[in-house]
Ligand SMILES: Nc1ncnc2c1ncn2[C@@H]1O[C@H](COP(=O)(O)OP(=O)(O)OP(=O)(O)O)[C@@H](O)[C@H]1O
């Protein structure tokens with residue numbers, strides 16, 4: 001990796017994290033029951049302000065106040081879907097960035113259709129694991145193991161480009177390398193540790209972090225998305241230095257994210273153009 005490029009991305013990522021800390025963007029999260037705690041704590045430790053408000057009765061009042069909206073279909077049920085669609089419609093109408101996590105998109109017809117309907121409401125960013133992005137790009141069931149991926153992120157790069165082109169969203173695929181594309185250029189972030197997959201909802205949490213970074217700079221969603229993924233990965237790497245397993249990594253990751261300083265971010269971020 002070219003040193004100048006790496007440092008430039010590191011400096012960019014630090015600027016985003018510093019701005020999240022100073023501006024504390026308000027993020028409306030309509031997310032699954034499993035992820036609510038980790039997602040809210042991830043946003044707080046990064047300096048953002050999470051609010052888990054999902055009722056369609058309050059989105060007309062609340063969504064106009066937020067800096068970004070995050071929608072995650074992890075524990076989707078019939079009555080939550082209209083709430084998600086209403087909030088997404090409001091965000092799009094108000095020109096506010098909104099970010100989709102299409103959890104287990106290929107696991108059922110109901111879920112796939114719900115995700116495709118949400119994508120028609122123009123998310124700014126879609127972040128999923130490889131199997132989710134492949135299922136969406138093909139608009140069909142793909143081999144997936146529920147919420148876990150049965151593909152490597154490198155297997156989903158072409159699918160991510162195609163989904164970005166068809167949807168107009170920036171698309172991110174997480175994995176050993178996190179790829180981010182607008183359909184034209186691709187950047188890769190090589191941070192994180194494999195044990196992050198052994199903590200439920202780390203993917204959900206990093207998608208919320210993407211929403212916070214995109215709230216700072218909606219017109220540069222590729223840069224903001226790659227930076228959020230790399231910063232979360234650096235926090236995981238630092239957390240792993242003292243963790244004894246997934247449970248302590250979860251705690252140490254949140255502590256590390258809260259404590260990240262300029263040197264750790266600039267020297268730790270490994271983003272590069274592909
Ligand atoms: N092999 C790996 N090496 C390093 N980091 C990884 C690896 N696999 C995943 N990660 C990191 O773990 C986080 C979660 O990514 P993952 O692909 O597991 O999401 P996910 O499947 O959507 O998770 P969940 O549904 O549990 O929220 C991301 O920050 C990603 O970069």
Ligand SMILES: Cc1ncsc1CCO
Pocket residue numbers: 032034035074075103147200201204
């Ligand atoms: C385990 C699980 N099931 C539905 S959502 C979720 C959290 C990780 O995606």
Ligand SMILES: [Mg+2]
Pocket residue numbers: 101103104128129147203204
């Ligand atoms: Mg996921």
